[in-house]
Amino acid sequence: MNSVAARHALLHPNPRRWLAPWAPSSCRFGLTTTPRYAFSGPSINSYGTLERRKKQQNLGLPVPESASRQRLEHKRFQLKTESIGLHLPAIPNTLQQWIEDFLQLGSAGVLQTRDSGEVARILHNLDRKYRTVKDKETQGVVSDLVENVREAYVAGTLPQAAPFPLHLFSYYKESGRFEQGISFWNWLSKTDDAAFSPTYAGAAIEFLAIYGAGVRYCEDVFQRTLDQQGDINSQYHLSPGAILPDRSKAVKIKGTSLGLLQGILTARVLYGKWQSAFLALDTAFRLRPTQVVPRVVDLIIYERPVFEALPIFFMYCRGGNRFTSGKTLMGILKPLKALVSQMSPYKTQAGIVRAMFSAVEAYIGSAGVLTTQHLNFIIATIIGAMPQRSAKVMIESDPAVEGLPNDMLEVLAKLAAVFSGHNATPNEVTFAQIISTAVSRGYPEIALAAAQDMVDMGVPKSEQVAFDLLKAAGLLLNPELLKLAWTSICNISHYEKKKPHHESWSLMTVVARSCGLESYAEEQLQALAPEIVVQSVQTKPLLDFFTTEEKSRKWQSGDARACKDMCTDIHEYLDRMKDMKCGTFRNFKEDPLDEDTVFAWPEVANESWQRKLYDEVSLDPNRGRSSKPSPARVEDMVDFQDQLPSISDTGIEFDELRYLNWKTINTLLVQAEVYEKRREASTNAAIEEQSPSSVPQGTTSHGKLDKAPHLTSADRVHAYLEDVENERNRQMTEEEWRTSILRLRNPEYEAPVDSNTSSLP
Numbered sequence: 060m061n062s063v064a065a066r067h068a069l070l071h072p073n074p075r076r077w078l079a080p081w082a083p084s085s086c087r088f089g090l091t092t093t094p095r096y097a098f099s100g101p102s103i104n105s106y107g108t109l110e111r112r113k114k115q116q117n118l119g120l121p122v123p124e125s126a127s128r129q130r131l132e133h134k135r136f137q138l139k140t141e142s143i144g145l146h147l148p149a150i151p152n153t154l155q156q157w158i159e160d161f162l163q164l165g166s167a168g169v170l171q172t173r174d175s176g177e178v179a180r181i182l183h184n185l186d187r188k189y190r191t192v193k194d195k196e197t198q199g200v201v202s203d204l205v206e207n208v209r210e211a212y213v214a215g216t217l218p219q220a221a222p223f224p225l226h227l228f229s230y231y232k233e234s235g236r237f238e239q240g241i242s243f244w245n246w247l248s249k250t251d252d253a254a255f256s257p258t259y260a261g262a263a264i265e266f267l268a269i270y271g272a273g274v275r276y277c278e279d280v281f282q283r284t285l286d287q288q289g290d291i292n293s294q295y296h297l298s299p300g301a302i303l304p305d306r307s308k309a310v311k312i313k314g315t316s317l318g319l320l321q322g323i324l325t326a327r328v329l330y331g332k333w334q335s336a337f338l339a340l341d342t343a344f345r346l347r348p349t350q351v352v353p354r355v356v357d358l359i360i361y362e363r364p365v366f367e368a369l370p371i372f373f374m375y376c377r378g379g380n381r382f383t384s385g386k387t388l389m390g391i392l393k394p395l396k397a398l399v400s401q402m403s404p405y406k407t408q409a410g411i412v413r414a415m416f417s418a419v420e421a422y423i424g425s426a427g428v429l430t431t432q433h434l435n436f437i438i439a440t441i442i443g444a445m446p447q448r449s450a451k452v453m454i455e456s457d458p459a460v461e462g463l464p465n466d467m468l469e470v471l472a473k474l475a476a477v478f479s480g481h482n483a484t485p486n487e488v489t490f491a492q493i494i495s496t497a498v499s500r501g502y503p504e505i506a507l508a509a510a511q512d513m514v515d516m517g518v519p520k521s522e523q524v525a526f527d528l529l530k531a532a533g534l535l536l537n538p539e540l541l542k543l544a545w546t547s548i549c550n551i552s553h554y555e556k557k558k559p560h561h562e563s564w565s566l567m568t569v570v571a572r573s574c575g576l577e578s579y580a581e582e583q584l585q586a587l588a589p590e591i592v593v594q595s596v597q598t599k600p601l602l603d604f605f606t607t608e609e610k611s612r613k614w615q616s617g618d619a620r621a622c623k624d625m626c627t628d629i630h631e632y633l634d635r636m637k638d639m640k641c642g643t644f645r646n647f648k649e650d651p652l653d654e655d656t657v658f659a660w661p662e663v664a665n666e667s668w669q670r671k672l673y674d675e676v677s678l679d680p681n682r683g684r685s686s687k688p689s690p691a692r693v694e695d696m697v698d699f700q701d702q703l704p705s706i707s708d709t710g711i712e713f714d715e716l717r718y719l720n721w722k723t724i725n726t727l728l729v730q731a732e733v734y735e736k737r738r739e740a741s742t743n744a745a746i747e748e749q750s751p752s753s754v755p756q757g758t759t760s761h762g763k764l765d766k767a768p769h770l771t772s773a774d775r776v777h778a779y780l781e782d783v784e785n786e787r788n789r790q791m792t793e794e795e796w797r798t799s800i801l802r803l804r805n806p807e808y809e810a811p812v813d814s815n816t817s818s819l820p
Contacts, residue, residue: 151197151200154185154200154201154204155200155204158178158204158207158208161174161178161208162207162208162211162216162217165211165216165217165218166216170217170218171218172218172219172220173220173222174218174220175212175217175218175219175220175222175223176220176221176222176223176225176226177222178208179208179220179222179223179225179226179227179230180222180226182201182204182205182208182226182230183226183227183229183230185201186198186201186202186205186230186233186234187233189201190233190234198234202234202236205227205230206239209227209239209243213243213246221256221258221259222258222259224243224247224259224262224263225258225259225262225318227240227243228240228243228244228259228262228263228265228266229262229266231243231266232262232265232266232269237270240266240270241270244263244266244267247263255280255283255284255286255287256284256287257284257288257293257316257318257319258316258318259318260280260281260284260318260319260322261316261318261319261320261321261322261323262318262322263280263322264277264280264281264319264322264323264325264326265321265322265325265326267280267326268322268325268326268329268330269325269329273330274326274327274329274330274332277322277323277326278323278326281319281322281323281326284319285297292312292313293312293313293315296312296315296342296346297315297319297320297342298342299335299338299341299342299804299805300676300804300805301342301345302676302677302678303345303346303677303717306677306678306713306714306717307705307712307713307714308705308713309349309705309713310346312346315346317343317346317347317350317351317352317355320339320342320343320355321343321352321354321355323339324336324339324340324343324355324358324359325358327339328358328359328362328363329358329362333363333731333735334728334731334732334803336359337724337727337728337731338724338804340355340356340359340371340724341720341721341724341804343355344374344378344717344720344724345717345720345721348378348707348713348716348717348720349378349379349380349707349708349713349716350380351375351378351380352380352381352383353375353380353381353382353383353384353386353387356371356372356375356387357386357387357390359371360372360387360390360391361390363731364394364734364775364776364779365391365394365395365398365658365776366658366660366730366776366779367727367730367731367734368390368391368394369391369414369418369654369656369658370654370659370660370723370726370727371723371727372387372388372390372391372418372421372422373417373418373421373652373654373723374719374720374723375387375425376421376422376424376425376427376647376652376709377421377425377647377652377707377709377711377716377719377720378707378709378711378716378720379425379426379644379707379708379709380425381425381426382422382425382426382427382428385427385428385429385430385432385433387422388418388419388422388427388433389432389433389436391415391418392415392418392433392436392437392440393436395411395412395414395415395418395440396436396439396440396443398411398773398776399411399412399440399443399444400443400444401773402773402776402777405446405617405618405621405622406621407657407780408444409444409621409622409624409625409628410656410657411440411444411657412440412441412444412625412629413625413628413632413656413657414656414657414658415437415440416437416628416629416632417632417652417653417654417656419433419437419632419636420632420635420636420639420652420653421652423481423636423639423641423645424639424644424645424647424652424709425644425645425709426642426643426644426708428481428482428641428642429478429481429482429483429641430483431478431483431484431485431486431488431489433478433483434474434475434478434483434485434489435488435489435492437474438471438474438489438492438493438496439492439496441467441470441471441474441625441629442467442471442493442496442497442500442502442505443496443500444622444625445463445467445500445502445622446500446618446619446622447500447501448500448501448502462623463619463622463623464502464504464505465504466622466623466626467502467505467626468504468505468508469626470626470629470630470633471493471505471509473630473633474629474633475489477633477636477637480637480641481636481641482641486516487513487516487519487520487521487524488521488524490509490510490512490513490516490524491513491519491521491523491524491527491528493505493506493509494506494509494510494513494527494528494530494531495527497509498530498531498534503534506531506534507531507534509531510528510531510532510534510537510540513528513531514539514540514543519544519547520547520551521551522547522548522551522552522560522563524547525544525545525547525548525551526544526548526562526563526566528540528543528544528547529541529544529545529548529563529566529567529570530566530570531544532544532570532574533566533569533570533573533574536573536574537574538574538575538576538579541567541570541571541574541576541579542579545567545583548563548567564584567580567583568580568584644708644709644710645709646709646710647709647710647711648709648710648711648715649710657780658779658780658783659783660726660729660730660783660786661783661786661787662722662726663786663789663790663791663796664791664793664796668793668796668797669722669725670718672797672800673718673721673722676804677717677721725800725803725804728800728803728804729786729799729800729803730779730782730786732803733782733786734779734782737775737778737779737782738775741775
């Protein structure tokens with residue numbers, strides 16, 4: 060296209076692009092055809108001819124000086140919006156001018172519907188960016204701009220767009236501005252019936268749940284949203300126990316929304332409604348077994364105990380569902396790391412490490428991308444699983460662990476090599492993690508080897524890393540390592556415009572004397588240290604600077620052997636991971652997932668029982684499809700996506716995949732019921748003993764979620780493992796098992812609060 064044609068296209072775009080800058084979303088649902096807001100400016104369509112412009116003047120309507128000029132300004136605004144969206148973060152002054160242009164165009168009535176949603180999306184992402192870098196000043200600018208845009212949206216000068224409330228509720232949730240968010244919700248729910256649109260009702264429900272609106276209120280919003288659509292098919296398929304017309308195909312049920320499902324799942328999880336939460340999860344994996352987004356499972360993985368999170372994670376990976384980041388895997392690694400040093404006997408600790416590697420293997424098999432953060436967590440966990448040695452024997456030979464440090468060093472070297480093959484290379488934090496963890500467990504041999512490797516990386520950039528390296532220099536009696544670590548501490552302190560910490564001075568003095576560099580220590584003290592530091596520097600033993608876990612259990616017979624066996628198992632995991640390509644899927648049909656971890660709940664029902672019940676509840680004997688005829692004809696209700704393969708990226712057919720997911724949900728329901736009963740009994744006992752500190756806390760209002768000690772409590776995990784053994788020895792008839800599953804899968808739902816959703820304070 061030449062320059063003349065390009066200019067003509069810019070000034071005279073396709074007029075159909077400028078139709079109806081705003082259309083109420085309620086029109087789609089047949090509720091009303093009357094817009095709630097009338098813009099002061101004339102319709103874009105009125106600028107087509109001179110006659111129309113004269114007619115507007117005769118009617119007393121304002122007519123812009125040049126319609127083409129307005130369109131040109133709008134095009135420039137869109138180009139600027141695209142530029143800001145591609146080059147986040149932006150300069151505050153640029154943002155303010157950009158929003159001023161946006162509001163002016165909104166007042167003139169020339170904006171398109173998508174403009175509102177795009178601006179809200181960019182502001183939302185900007186807040187995330189500035190919160191990550193902790194730029195509070197610019198965050199405040201973004202906050203003011205959001206409020207300006209929200210006020211214009213409420214006043215009716217901006218086109219109504221479903222993505223706008225979606226991003227606004229997410230912004231208010233993440234930024235903690237609950238007062239403004241509730242104000243917007245109250246206006247939206249009262250002003251427009253489309254407030255219950257499934258497009259953003261899920262985000263609203265999630266915001267309301269974290270705010271503390273209560274599960275009954277959230278359930279009411281969920282039900283109102285379903286009623287608002289006026290589609291009985293979507294209500295049916297979003298309910299527990301719904302039956303697909305063809306369970307072997309990829310289907311898209313009209314009116315169903317995973318975003319809406321995610322919102323109510325969040326509310327149920329946060330308020331302890333575990334049964335209905337798992338059934339909502341079951342619905343998501345039944346409808347879209349290969350298209351579930353991470354945020355659907357992230358919250359339930361973080362909020363429920365790790366022995367429930369693991370099978371959910373395996374179910375997600377088994378279907379080849381995509382990962383957008385490593386956050387989901389971190390939700391598994393963190394509680395496992397917290398548990399590993401608390402558990403006993405040692406066999407259980409080693410089992411937790413194996414469960415961790417099973418999760419990593421499943422993650423890679425579902426095309427997940429590993430990061431250095433994952434590597435550091437795994438290293439801290441496997442070293443933390445080594446039997447504790449006393450500080451008294453840290454620098455002495457110990458026959459009980461002869462060869463064990465070398466075995467662990469081989470594992471660490473292989474682990475680093477395999478992860479590097481998946482683009483997760485070790486960094487200075489990795490080596491600092493090895494040093495600090497190995498010393499705290501009583502294995503200086505491992506710490507010294509890591510320190511030698513760390514020297515090759517140059518001067519550390521973190522003060523904590525440099526401090527750990529300084530401790531390693533004392534154990535290694537290495538003057539060069541001492542000078543490297545101390546130079547790094549001084550450089551970091553100078554950059555941050557502060558003096559080295561008093562503890563750093565004391566450690567440097569002790570290490571220097573151990574290395575025979577008393578003169579170096581005196582020189583540094585006289586040149587850099589304040590007089591008060593020189594007078595108070597302590598000369599305590601080097602081992603006093605290390606935090607060792609003296610309260611850990613003592614050595615038991617067979618611990619060293621169990622640790623060596625664990626190292627052997629890790630080598631096997633790494634051999635399999637080494638052959639897997641980064642970012643590609645593994646065929647889980649030919650090479651199934653290893654889900655038999657230490658937390659695995661035993662199956663009391665044989666395969667024939669389960670297959671029989673599954674066919675009964677998922678097939679219609681009358682027409683071979685549905686035992687509960689759907690409220691409408693199949694062809695009116697379902698879009699059979701025949702163009703999509705009926706097999707997952709991990710090689711499992713949809714029919715088989717849905718069956719495996721159904722079994723996983725059954726297991727979750729059974730084990731959660733047992734766990735919750737024991738937890739409730741423990742809570743009641745604590746209340747009777749009037750010991751509030753031992754009572755598990757829950758959710759409070761206004762977004763403040765208290766920590767749940769049951770997630771990483773060793774006592775509760777030990778109790779769960781006892782329940783696993785009891786279940787393994789349990790004898791059930793087919794009818795007993797069948798009755799139990801049907802009872803758990805058909806809960807009695809509480810009725811909504813009332814027919815109208817009231818405002819929140």
